Amino acid sequence: MNEVKVGIIGATGYGGLELIRFLHNHPEVKEIDLFTSSEEGTIFSSKFGHLLSIHDAPLNKIEEEKLSGFDVVFTSTPSGVTSKLLPPLVGVGPKLIDLSGDYRLKDLASYEKWYKKTPAPHSIVQESVYGLTEWNEKNIQSAGLIANPGCYPTAVLLSVLPLIKERLIDPNYLIIDAKSGVSGAGNKPSQTTHYSEMNENFSIYKVNEHQHIPEIEQAIKMFANTETTITFNTHLVPMTRGILATSYAPVLPGVTNKQLNDCLEETYKNHPFVRLVQDVSSIGTNRVKGSNYCDIYVKVDERTNRATIVGVIDNLVKGAAGQAIQNMNVQFSLPQTLGLDVVPLFI
Amino acid sequence: MNEVKVGIIGATGYGGLELIRFLHNHPEVKEIDLFTSSEEGTIFSSKFGHLLSIHDAPLNKIEEEKLSGFDVVFTSTPSGVTSKLLPPLVGVGPKLIDLSGDYRLKDLASYEKWYKKTPAPHSIVQESVYGLTEWNEKNIQSAGLIANPGCYPTAVLLSVLPLIKERLIDPNYLIIDAKSGVSGAGNKPSQTTHYSEMNENFSIYKVNEHQHIPEIEQAIKMFANTETTITFNTHLVPMTRGILATSYAPVLPGVTNKQLNDCLEETYKNHPFVRLVQDVSSIGTNRVKGSNYCDIYVKVDERTNRATIVGVIDNLVKGAAGQAIQNMNVQFSLPQTLGLDVVPLFI
Amino acid sequence: MNEVKVGIIGATGYGGLELIRFLHNHPEVKEIDLFTSSEEGTIFSSKFGHLLSIHDAPLNKIEEEKLSGFDVVFTSTPSGVTSKLLPPLVGVGPKLIDLSGDYRLKDLASYEKWYKKTPAPHSIVQESVYGLTEWNEKNIQSAGLIANPGCYPTAVLLSVLPLIKERLIDPNYLIIDAKSGVSGAGNKPSQTTHYSEMNENFSIYKVNEHQHIPEIEQAIKMFANTETTITFNTHLVPMTRGILATSYAPVLPGVTNKQLNDCLEETYKNHPFVRLVQDVSSIGTNRVKGSNYCDIYVKVDERTNRATIVGVIDNLVKGAAGQAIQNMNVQFSLPQTLGLDVVPLFI
């Protein structure tokens, strides 16, 4: 194949900005156009100074006919937007990759309950493909509409799915304690994310109520064929990027630390973005910062026969824009790493 | 009673600096002298500029006879120091309050195993009193040597002890996911705590191996009469102060969210430093920053019948120097809040 | 005198919160009541969780007659508010201490130009006293209305005034490069102060346009009897508290480094909150964090015969609430340090 023409709806959000950052260096992308519902005509770099001389074109109005001419359209909007925006674009031309939560939950009642929004049309939700790349490559390849996974689910699922699928840990006592940098809260100012109140403040939020709970449970069923009800809590870390999710589960009788590590290694040996880490001192959000890697660490406590399973990603990359581009690569039969093979910043 | 003469050994550490910060405004303290093993004669404020005009006296050499003249001696040293330093001072005059871990574990074999150091003398360890103020006031009152609790155990125990003691949660599945600001790692520079590598980095450390595990288990037995083996992990947050510990446990059959809250309220109604918080958006380390408060929040998940129990402290205050002074107040029959009644900084 | 009854208007701002923090421990303050224009009835600690059990009273409506019963009323509001709010309260009872900029500039045209607001009534502005405590104690003592200095001017003036007054530096080439933590921008969320965009970002703002420029020039004239036009720029530092202002000026012929230091030492020898620092490694915002100190450092460059003059304060304390309370102490003939003698946090 050759050059890909890309449209981005919701480019002013952090997911959108990261799409631009990576697509700018993607060798198969020839054009990137940005769309917006409200700031039509604004020179993009006048709003985002870091893009001066990089993207000086104006924002375009969202118009169906214009969008239908693209090879792929990414949508990176708040929940409740693409449920209405995308249906007319399905099947008319561009591959669609939705970074929002609107097409992730197959059970529409569940969507309504957790998102408190009207769900997208049933048939489109059912046809859409959940874009957890390492676990769903085949379906992604032929997908017209991809529901790109949430940031937390990506970190959690990549680290726990192999162990549940291989029946090495007990999914009935799965407790997930997740922590995220503040960029996960998006670009809209609020009291919570006001610098002086967020800085030097570690907090917990949405106790038992995060909308990523049903997404994780659905994926465990989908990929590990296991029904379970998880405990999942989320915390805000005073830093910009990164998710570290610590999961706890009993290991099944006789299962060893080595078996867990072997299982993870075997699962991901051909997946360049998932790295199994042996030395806990190498586990940390800055080891993946700015990159599409997911680092995983697992350790069994012999006192309790419980496993600690750690998944680490950059929430804006593997947890959003990076995985979306990885999925685009799969859709277009390109190497998964194309445009994404960057070294984490570390410092 | 009247004026208290205070000696501090290990004043150059962060625990020591916080002792000075609070004792400076303690109405019953008339004199504070600082002792050191290696920097005798150094003008303290030349080393710590923030104390210029506040503590310009030189550091003193540690000498038994000099120390015996004080009313109280705080020791805030790395583990393995006071096990040797304090025995000669026991019973000769000053009340002793040890902020290190050397006298916390009654089981000397356990100390050796977790601290990898030679334990303090058996008889002195047995006589020492564990200084979790809200739970051990009577014994603290008459104690000659107080083993001041660790920072993590303080946050964890204050939040889970009432619920275990009243048999509201199941201690056999207690999973504790704790997070701490970097000051908990002390004042000694290292690669891990080097600004450029700690900043913007959330990490996990000492998986299943933290020396506070046996301390928590011992206290659960001591105060809630319950033997249990806990899962306990620790994380480093890119901020200076604060601990937030998230604990997970099944509630026992029929137990409600209200019962958990009532139990906590009842337990702490006469304890001014423990605050039960109803609104999760008010839970965060900056709500206690610089103060001796411990904030607690609890919530039952009706999907899983598991409780999320959150304890929040300033690790250097309620988790170290503040609780030590609170214990001093008890020993000297002073109001617990004396010198400690300060408003958290928040910003 | 005895107990002081305090009213605070604008308690929900950071200046207001700091007033509460210090007044809570002020031995001569018996009562603190909070007033608001818009959130009447709100339990204050439900809005500011760190004040739980400390200030659980509701916010009061601003009413002239109620306010006239207080001994002192602090106003900590955005500019343009007290110009209208305070006139009816002048002379009717309470001492008034205004933390906003509305009464600082004696030249009303200048106020209009720099603040782009309607000025306060001429006569009241003229009668008000500029509250730079160390330089205006006499007038503050008898003042009915104090215009508390701005944060930047406090750091700048305390460090440069003695040198200008004693004709040691040339005020005609005074260049001031000031840096502030983000709390100086107040508590209102904005894109600039949104955590993800403020974190890890050092920036310059209001080039040549900061409203503190005329305030500094006026004070140099008032206290050093010198007319000058300064260059003054401001920067935002990704931290919450603190101002460090670096000023540059040629030293006058023959003037030595020692003379500058002697001048500063002589000026402030009886002023406990101003500290002259000799070792540059002790100069930094964390050395004054949370306290009312102003640290000053000066050094002449022999290559250029220019002096570097550094002033460091906590913008919310010596730059706002702390100095306001210091002024209250002067008004009530109390020791200046009463309620303010706290040790900086450092860490």
Add this chain to the structure above:
Amino acid sequence: MNEVKVGIIGATGYGGLELIRFLHNHPEVKEIDLFTSSEEGTIFSSKFGHLLSIHDAPLNKIEEEKLSGFDVVFTSTPSGVTSKLLPPLVGVGPKLIDLSGDYRLKDLASYEKWYKKTPAPHSIVQESVYGLTEWNEKNIQSAGLIANPGCYPTAVLLSVLPLIKERLIDPNYLIIDAKSGVSGAGNKPSQTTHYSEMNENFSIYKVNEHQHIPEIEQAIKMFANTETTITFNTHLVPMTRGILATSYAPVLPGVTNKQLNDCLEETYKNHPFVRLVQDVSSIGTNRVKGSNYCDIYVKVDERTNRATIVGVIDNLVKGAAGQAIQNMNVQFSLPQTLGLDVVPLFI
């Protein structure tokens, strides 16, 4: 030409890590080998976890004959190392690019005075070429040894050189107030850069004594043919990356704001990494984070006829590794942007 074989000495420093980050994606680089004086044999990714699966090769011993086989050798070591290390490699094969300060100052006495080290051999220093790419392209093209500029000088020189050269500002009153993120202090832990003491602390250091002073003065003479003695001070910002240098100088009689902007625009119109910014709200270190851009802003104050000139870079990229690779591109007649055309992270 075709593929370039690269050796890096000092890869464990932050400059070295950034070289690896960019060279990994450089289309003309085929091989990267790392050399060290002390950790021979260490698997690089075991020391730097972020490079797991990216650079798993061991560190090599520094050996002259091995190094002579490379096309280019970068040295990123503390000052005082390459003065001894590089002479044997000059002219024997690889192009040499030194990121340290050892070859920057042509006046060896000046090097000795400011660096307090023995200088490199006179002839080699004189032959080396100062690698300020935008100003010295011709000489860089044929250089065997490039002295890559310091981080501060890069930010300062790019912003002030055009204005001095075109006689628009008065170089005799040039005052430069520079601020840097902590990564500029390198990777070696110290008390100053210990997280708990650096966090939330803005400080000034090396007043009038920074070794970049003679480098800036030399370059002003070299490129703008002007002798001057500057005032230059440096500050540490609690963030990892970024330099913002604020320079102040009188504009010469009759010179307007527009002239300054036109001069900068004209100077850099064909230099893709230098961006002239018109809107001050777009000036900030996060606008260039992770990239090779230098953003410049200039504004004349009509009250004082002084210009404020701001230069912003990522100290590790345009201030070190990025400019070094830009110089390599010039040496190898490649487009300057090759491997460096990345979008700043912003968040």
